[in-house]
Structures are given as C-alpha cells and as structure tokens.
Amino acid sequence: MPHIAPDMDDLFRKAAENYSLKRGANRWEEIASKLDAHQQPFEQGRKPNHKKYLVVLLFLFAFLLLVDIIPYTDGNEDPVHQISKFERPAELKSTISNANNDQPRQEPATFRFDINDKVNLIPRSLRIDNKKGSAYVVNNIEAEDKYLKARVVNEKAFLIVEQLQSPASDIDIKNRRAIELQPLNTDSKQRNKNARHGFYYGLMVGAGFTNIKSQEITRAGFEYGIVGGYRFGEKISVETGALLSKKYYQTSGEYFSMKAISSSMPTDMKIMDVKSSTDFLQIPIHVRYDLKNRNDHRFFTSAGFSSYILFKESNSYHTMHNGNEGMRYSTYKNRDSYFAGSFDISIGYEKDIGNTATFKIEPYLQLPLKGVGVGELQLKTAGLRLVLTRPLK
Amino acid sequence: MLKNISEIIEGCVNRDPKCQRTFYDSYRHFALKIVFRYIYRYEKAEDVVTDGFIKAFDHFHQFKKDDEENLEKILAGWIKRIMINCAIDELRKNNMMPEIGGIPDEVWDITDRSDNADQLLLYKDLVTQIKELPPNYRIVFNLYVVDGYTHSQIADLLNISVSTSRSSLSRAKAILQTLLKNTEQKELCRI
Numbered sequence: 273m274p275h276i277a278p279d280m281d282d283l284f285r286k287a288a289e290n291y292s293l294k295r296g297a298n299r300w301e302e303i304a305s306k307l308d309a310h311q312q313p314f315e316q317g318r319k320p321n322h323k324k325y326l327v328v329l330l331f332l333f334a335f336l337l338l339v340d341i342i343p344y345t346d347g348n349e350d351p352v353h354q355i356s357k358f359e360r361p362a363e364l365k366s367t368i369s370n371a372n373n374d375q376p377r378q379e380p381a382t383f384r385f386d387i388n389d390k391v392n393l394i395p396r397s398l399r400i401d402n403k404k405g406s407a408y409v410v411n412n413i414e415a416e417d418k419y420l421k422a423r424v425v426n427e428k429a430f431l432i433v434e435q436l437q438s439p440a441s442d443i444d445i446k447n448r449r450a451i452e453l454q455p456l457n458t459d460s461k462q463r464n465k466n467a468r469h470g471f472y473y474g475l476m477v478g479a480g481f482t483n484i485k486s487q488e489i490t491r492a493g494f495e496y497g498i499v500g501g502y503r504f505g506e507k508i509s510v511e512t513g514a515l516l517s518k519k520y521y522q523t524s525g526e527y528f529s530m531k532a533i534s535s536s537m538p539t540d541m542k543i544m545d546v547k548s549s550t551d552f553l554q555i556p557i558h559v560r561y562d563l564k565n566r567n568d569h570r571f572f573t574s575a576g577f578s579s580y581i582l583f584k585e586s587n588s589y590h591t592m593h594n595g596n597e598g599m600r601y602s603t604y605k606n607r608d609s610y611f612a613g614s615f616d617i618s619i620g621y622e623k624d625i626g627n628t629a630t631f632k633i634e635p636y637l638q639l640p641l642k643g644v645g646v647g648e649l650q651l652k653t654a655g656l657r658l659v660l661t662r663p664l665k
Numbered sequence: 666m667l668k669n670i671s672e673i674i675e676g677c678v679n680r681d682p683k684c685q686r687t688f689y690d691s692y693r694h695f696a697l698k699i700v701f702r703y704i705y706r707y708e709k710a711e712d713v714v715t716d717g718f719i720k721a722f723d724h725f726h727q728f729k730k731d732d733e734e735n736l737e738k739i740l741a742g743w744i745k746r747i748m749i750n751c752a753i754d755e756l757r758k759n760n761m762m763p764e765i766g767g768i769p770d771e772v773w774d775i776t777d778r779s780d781n782a783d784q785l786l787l788y789k790d791l792v793t794q795i796k797e798l799p800p801n802y803r804i805v806f807n808l809y810v811v812d813g814y815t816h817s818q819i820a821d822l823l824n825i826s827v828s829t830s831r832s833s834l835s836r837a838k839a840i841l842q843t844l845l846k847n848t849e850q851k852e853l854c855r856i
Contacts, residue, residue, distance in 0.1 A: 280838065280845070281810045287791035288702055288811040290784075292774040296697045296711045300689055304682060306719050 308586065308603035326516065330475055330496060471664040473500040474629075476513060480636075480655020482521040490547065492655075493519040495554065499659055507562045511574065515554040521651060522547040525590075528647035533602070541593040550645060551583040556616060568624040577612040578638060585645045604646055614638040614651070629662040670736050677725045689718055695741065696748045702807050703752035705764040705796055707772040710752075717744075717751040749812060753804060753822065761800040768793060794844045802837035809834050 477496045481489045495517035503509040525543035537543075558576030589600040620634030634657045640650040673691075676684025696714045704710040721744055728743055730736055773789050795803060795811075804823065808814040809830075814822070819830040 280842065284791055284795065284806075284841070285811050287788040288698075288795070288807070291698070291788035291792045292785050293694070293698050293701055294707075294772050294774045295694050296707075296714065298690075298693070299711065299715050300686055303689060303715055303718050303722070304685075306715075307680075307685070307722055 305601045308601050327496070330498070469503050469505055471500065471502050472630075472661045473498065473664055474659055474661030475499070476515060476657055476659045478515075478636075478655055478657035480519075480638075480653045482519040482651050482653045484521055484523040484649050484651060485527055487523055487527075490520045490522050493517060493653070495655075495657075497554075499661065500664075501560070501661070506565055509560045509562075511556070511558045511560055511576075513554075513556055515556070517552045517554050518549060519552065519651060519653065520547075520549050521649070523647070523649055527649060529643065529649075531648070532646040537591075537600075538593055541591050544590040544592055546590070546647060547588045548585060548645065548647075548649075550585045553581040553583065555579045555581075558616060558618075570622045571620070572622060572632075573617070573619045574634075575615075575617045577641070578614045578616050580610040580613045580644060582606065582608045582610070582645060587646070602646075606646075608645075610642050610644055613642045613644060614640055614653075618657075620657075625660075629660060632659045632661070633657075634659060670740065671730065671733065674725070674728065674730055674736070674740065677722060678728070680722070680725075685722055692741075692744050693718070696744060699745055699748045699812075700752045701772075702792060702795055702811065703749065703804060704755060705768070707768070709755065713751050713755050714748065716755075717748045720751060721747050745812065749808070750822075756800050756804065763799050768796065790848060794841055794848075797844070798837050798840055802833050802840065805830055805833040806837035806841070 475496075476499045477494070479492045479494045481492055483489045495515045497513055497515035497517075499511060499513035499515075501509050501511035522545060524545050528543055528546050530537070530543070556576060556578040558574040560572050560574040562570050562572045564571040583605065585604045585606075587602050587604070589602070591600055616636060616638050618634050618636035620632050622630050622632035625631050636653075636655055636657060638651070638653040640652055643649055644651050673684045673688055677688050693714060696717060697710060700713045700717070701707065701710040704713055724747075728740070730739065732739060795806060798806060801823075805819055808819045808822070809816065816827045816830040816834075819825075820827045823830070825833075
C-alpha cells in the first residue's frame, strides 16, 4: 500500500476527487419523461405565457363590448319621470287638467299601426327634449287623442315608431306620460328588425366533461375564445369561432392505440390505463336555427362540426411490464390537426342585453368523428357554453 | 467538455431537450461521484442523481451565469450543491439510518493498468472508509473536508449547531484515523 500522506484531510479530498467509479446507467429517458410531467409549472413561472396575454386580451375585448352594451344615461336622468319637467303644449294642458291624477293605474289600450318609415317634420306643437340623445318624448296633440311614439331624427324631423291611442278615461296622466316616453335605441322591435341579418361577434367561455366509451370522467375541462357568425334572417345563422380548450380524460388501455408509441415502449410493456390532458385550438362551424324568436329572447338549436389543432398532449401511462406495474409520463407537441373531428349539437337560450348585445347559454354535446391524439381516442364531450355577442357595425 | 457552455445553459433554461441531454451526459458521472460519497448504495446513489438532475432542470432559470469566464466552474459548483442537497434529503428520509452489507467490487472502475492503479486502489479504500462512517458523521466530513463547506454553512444546511458540526467532524476524523491505522496494519501483516 502506498504511503499515506500526513495531511489526512488532503488525502481524503484527493481520494474523493479522483476515485474511480463505474459509470452509471444512462437514465436520460427516465429524466426526460419526469421532466415532461414537471414542465407545466415551470413554464407558467418562467416562459412568457401566451395564454395569459390571450386572457387579458379577451377581457379587454369583453370590456369594450360591455361598454357599448350599457345604455347611455345622463347622471340623474330618469326617463319615466323626466317628462314632468317638460312644458306641455297648451292644447294638451287642457286635456290633462280634466284628468284625475288619483285614478288607479291601468294599462293603456294600445293600437298598433304599420310603422311609418317616412321622415316627418316636427310640428310646432311638438315638444322634444333632446338631452344628449338619452330620451325623447313626443306628444302629438294634432292626432286627436292619439299619441305617437317616435324616434327623433334631428331637431326638425322624426320617425314614427308606433302610434298609441289612450282614451282619457282609461289612463291617468302619469301613465300617459310614461307611454309617450321613447328612449333612443331601446326599442327591442326596432333592434330585432336591425338584427335580422348581418354579422356578429363575441366572446365565449365554457366548461365540459370529456369521456371515452362511457368510462369514468376525470375532471372538467374548459374552453374560451372568440366567436363570430352571420345571421341570414329571423331563423338561420351560421357560427364559427376560435376556441382554446383543455380537455381532461382517462381511458383503459384497450381503447388506446399503440400505433404511435409502440416503438418507444419496451416490447412486452402493456398499457393498463392512461390519463391525459390535452390543449386544443377548436374551430367550430355550426348552423343555428331559432326555434322561438321573441322580441328580446330566443330559443335555438345548432348543429355542425368542430375541427381541432392539437397543441399539447400530456399522458400518464399506467404500465405493466414483466409483472411489474409502473408509471410513464410523456408530453407530445405534434400539432396534429383533425378536420371535422367531432359532430356538435346544442340547444340554447339567448337573451338581449342592453342596446345591442346578446347573452346566450348553450348546453352542447360533441360526438367523435375521428380519433384524437397519440392514442387516437374517441373523445365525447358534454358541456355548457356562455356566449356574449354583439352585431358587427 | 462542452463546446459552448453558455449555449447549453441557455438551452437548459429554455428546456431544450437536446441541451438538457448534453448537460446530463456531461455531468452525470461527476454528479454520481459526489452523491456516492454520501449515499451508501450505488443503485440508490443513481436514483438520487436522477432526482438531482430533474431538480436542476426544473430550477435552471435560477442559475446565475454572471461570470462568463468561469461559467463551467460555477455550473459544476451549482450542480454539486444540488446533488449534495438531494443526497442529504435522501439520508434524512431514511432518518440517517446506517446501512451495512459492503460495497460490491463491480461499482469501482479500477481498470487502470499503469502506475496509477495503486493510487486508485488507495482512493477506493479511502472513499469506502468515508462511506462506512455513520451517516451524520459522513455528511459533515464530506461537507467540510471534501466539499469545502464551513461549519456555519453545515449547521444551516443540517439544522444543527456549529458545535455539533465541529464535534461530528472530529469524531468522523477519529473513526477514519482508526480505520486508516487498521488498514495500514493489515497491509503490513500481508507483507
């Protein structure tokens, strides 16, 4: 044995640095698969997260959309009571003076005539309050106890929207005033008329459960994005969109196709089950049919196809190899696309909000037409979408 | 060893698998030699190294490459710290229970037929002696003597007092001295 150096620390230090050890097995595959499973939290913390920016943009978009929805009001304005501030024409004053203000409130008898698209000149007897376009009152004294609801075009002209007839005995003055009030841009029939055809766009958020061959459901996925459509008439529209969606699902190994991964797995390895989370860009094309179309709400059904671009698929494989159970983790970023990957059907309810926007709630079902992902899995998704839209001006 | 260490680091920060693979291939033996001083069993040491690399790749963005000139040295120090921490964690997990059974010969790579062979044998014996120390003494000895930690750093790392660190070191040294004397006597008897 060689002579042992007197400085023990130095000797051990040299030994620790220079001792010869068998090179260990290369376990890169194990590290790589574990890294895939760890990657998500790291990416969120470190890499620029484009999803975050997208969400911020969507919120901004929603904000702009909502700003347009909220009807314009001028501070303390109360359109119903504002009329009391108006100076009534002399002719009307005499009628009002005969009315009994304490009479119980009754709904006025309303007679509708064809809405006159002709622009009328405002007669001198008409009093109009045009405060920043918030509300208008038109008292047509010339029409013998008939009152016009009208939309003011400018200081000199108006458009008759509706004619009302209110016998003095049926209605008190307060109610009469209220009927005559005609806020700008809030007439739902007029809006409906405008919305009968044309483009619209909006935002969508949704959540859904995905399963494969009626197996156990893991957890809810989610989706969000922009939608757009064209309304052809009162009943039919075509809708599309670009939705980022995440789906979670699991399956028994028997439904998982080994075609794509068999080369990277040991020969005798069997997949017992697989848990997946997958990120898609979803592009639906749906035809919508309105079952019931009321003034400010609608019931509809829609059907169509969704195409998918798969961004990322993270799979956890529960494996069996020579009698030993194990786990393997893999992430795939193949960007595979699936044209018409699912057939979609939905029913829904849509309600108008504010001046121009609509909000709809839409339960849906997606039935698989193609196998998706490395395992070519038949994903069936059921969920609920909330959509906010407005017409494209 | 690495053609462009800066690019490899950048790649690892950005989770480029090729760079990660290159980094792993370059440092895995270095890491194993560190961990094997702390962890008694070779297979367990390999597991700890694997965990250490995963930890390293997960935290690569925290690596500070301020000094471009000494990047390789800094990187080696960084990976060494990670491996040591992982090894200590593993020992803690087992409540610092000492292991017995010896170290099989096949884990050593004593294939050198030159004059250096004797030196390698000596080193093997010395490392074996370090590994035969009780885990808490082994850790302190390795940290202080081999890896250059101070007693206060050891105290912080192991959550012990500085005096405990000092006494652990002196006991470790005493044990090693006894072991060395025994080994020397055995060798002399053989002659």
